């Protein structure tokens with residue numbers, strides 16, 4: 001069984017979780033990056049809007065081959081009550097036939113319909129959602145956030 005941890009992170013919190021999960025699972029890891037990154041305050045306007053409205057954004061190296069992976073962890077912050085546009089765009093560009101996907105979201109308020117919206121994309125692309133983990137960072141240290149994410153995601157993957 002080979003796992004890929006694909007993550008998008010703007011301010012590093014999701015990245016810390018994704019790297020720790022990959023390390024624990026001895027999984028491959030891939031950062032999803034946008035061609036035109038959101039900068040400064042525009043992230044709140046355009047990043048939030050693109051995510052909420054389900055817009056597809058252009059990615060660096062979008063044609064990533066998932067052959068050989070049977071499980072994909074899709075890790076992202078919640079933006080605009082949705083998974084961030086870059087990770088949703090990545091999922092839309094993937095062939096997930098026969099693959100299991102685990103969703104990891106970090107946020108500090110409310111996730112809205114983020115899990116449901118990303119799950120719908122995964123299923124449309126042929127994948128099966130093996131589970132989701134939503135970590136609320138509020139009132140937690142960075143270490144607690146990473147530990148919660150690793151414990152829950154690893155348990156889901158090893159138990160599925």
Ligand SMILES: Cc1cc2nc3c(=O)[nH]c(=O)nc-3n(C[C@H](O)[C@H](O)[C@H](O)COP(=O)(O)O)c2cc1C
Pocket residue numbers: 008009010011012013014015043044045047048076077078079080081082106107108109110111112137
């Ligand atoms: C543009 C934008 C929109 C956000 N929207 C939400 C939201 O709808 N709900 C929420 O709980 N947190 C929201 N957040 C907070 C992030 O989800 C949270 O800080 C996340 O853990 C950051 O992850 P990162 O460091 O990997 O980028 C938003 C942050 C940004 C920058």
